[in-house]
Amino acid sequence: xxxxxxxxxHLITATGQRVTLRCxxxxxxxxxxxxxxxxxxxxxxxxxxxxGEERAKGNILERFSAQQFPDLHSELNLSSLELGDSALxxxxxxxxxxxETQYFGPGTRLLVL
Amino acid sequence: xxxxxxxxxxxxxxxxESSSLNCSYTVSGxxxxxxxRQDPGKGPEFLFTLYSAGEEKEKERLKATLTKKExxxxxxxxxxxxxxxYLCAVQRRGSNYKLTFGKGTLLTVNP
Numbered sequence: 001x002x003x004x005x006x007x008x009x010h011l012i013t014a015t016g017q018r019v020t021l022r023c024x025x026x027x028x029x030x031x032x033x034x035x036x037x038x039x040x041x042x043x044x045x046x047x048x049x050x051x052g053e054e055r056a057k058g059n060i061l062e063r064f065s066a067q068q069f070p071d072l073h074s075e076l077n078l079s080s081l082e083l084g085d086s087a088l089x090x091x092x093x094x095x096x097x098x099x100e101t102q103y104f105g106p107g108t109r110l111l112v113l
Numbered sequence: 114x115x116x117x118x119x120x121x122x123x124x125x126x127x128x129x130e131s132s133s134l135n136c137s138y139t140v141s142g143x144x145x146x147x148x149x150r151q152d153p154g155k156g157p158e159f160l161f162t163l164y165s166a167g168e169e170k171e172k173e174r175l176k177a178t179l180t181k182k183e184x185x186x187x188x189x190x191x192x193x194x195x196x197x198x199y200l201c202a203v204q205r206r207g208s209n210y211k212l213t214f215g216k217g218t219l220l221t222v223n224p
Contacts, residue, residue, distance in 0.1 A: 002156065033211065043157070043200065045211035056209040090156050094210075101147070102212060104156035 003027065004093050004105035012111045018079040021108045025072055025093030031055075032074040033094075033102055034066055038087040049074055050096075081112045115140040119201055119215035126191055126222050134186040134218045136201030146184050147212060148177050149200040157200055160186075191222045 003026035013019055025032050034046040045058035049068035060066075063081075068074045078085060088109050092102035116139040126132055138146065145164050149157035161170045163179040170177050174195065176187040186199055198219045202212040 002158070004156070031210070035212075042216040043202075043212075043214040045213070048210060056211060058211055088154075101159050101162055103159060104149070106156045107154075109154070 002103040002105065004091060004103055006089075006091055006105040006108050008108060009106065010109050010111075012113065013081060014113055015081055015083060017081050017112075018077065019081065019110065021076040021078070021089050021091075021110075023074045023076070023091030023093075023105060025074070025091075026103055029093035029095050029103075030072065031094045031096060031100075031102075032068055032072070033092045034060075034074070034076050035090045035092065035104075036087050037090060037107070043090070046076070078110070083112050086110055086112045115203055115205055115213040117201055117203055117213055117215035119199075119218050121218060122216070123219040124221070126188075126220070128192055128222055128224050129190045131187070131189045131191070133188070134199055134220070136184040136186070136215055137182060138184070138201070138203045140203045140205050140213070142206035144204045144206045146179055147202045147204065148184070148186055149202065151198045151200055151217070153198075160199075188220070191220075193222045193224050196220055196222045 005024045030051045037043045046060045048056040066076045088107045090107045092104045094100040094102045118137045120135045148160040151157045161177040166181045198217040200217045202214040
């Protein structure tokens, strides 16, 4: 158990809908990272937050957004969902804002029908 | 753009049969190279971080090594519980701390 929690574990929804994925980092960690894992692309970086501020963006679609709250939990919002958004979504956390190891949560499996 | 290539894509071993997994990388300024283990439907589990060429780290039956172009994960006398996908990732120097992952090597160890 990494100490990173994610909810829900599974999510099934329809095209065009909007969902919110939630992540709580390890106690004491200030950084949260979001990654998407699909069969063909592997693990892809989406976005990084540090202590409530956005620090870096990867190939995150404009339909996707995220935020980190004062209690340091983070939410990833996915809207206007398409079939291709079906994937595993992981968050990871690290202590600070540098090269520390990122510890991954158990993931949310999203299925868009 | 950073690139990570892992080989082989899949590896099947008999219990006790040692082998190595390869991770070749291209990155302008390596901050760190990370190895993770991922079981089906689970999140990646951290194994090792290597920072400079020549560095080695060990944990039980696993040993990771690093050169300027690649990293190896050596598995000595593997057991069935070592079966998993092993992921390699690089982190570039700079202000973006994202990890760039390879597609992984699926290891199966038969009893």
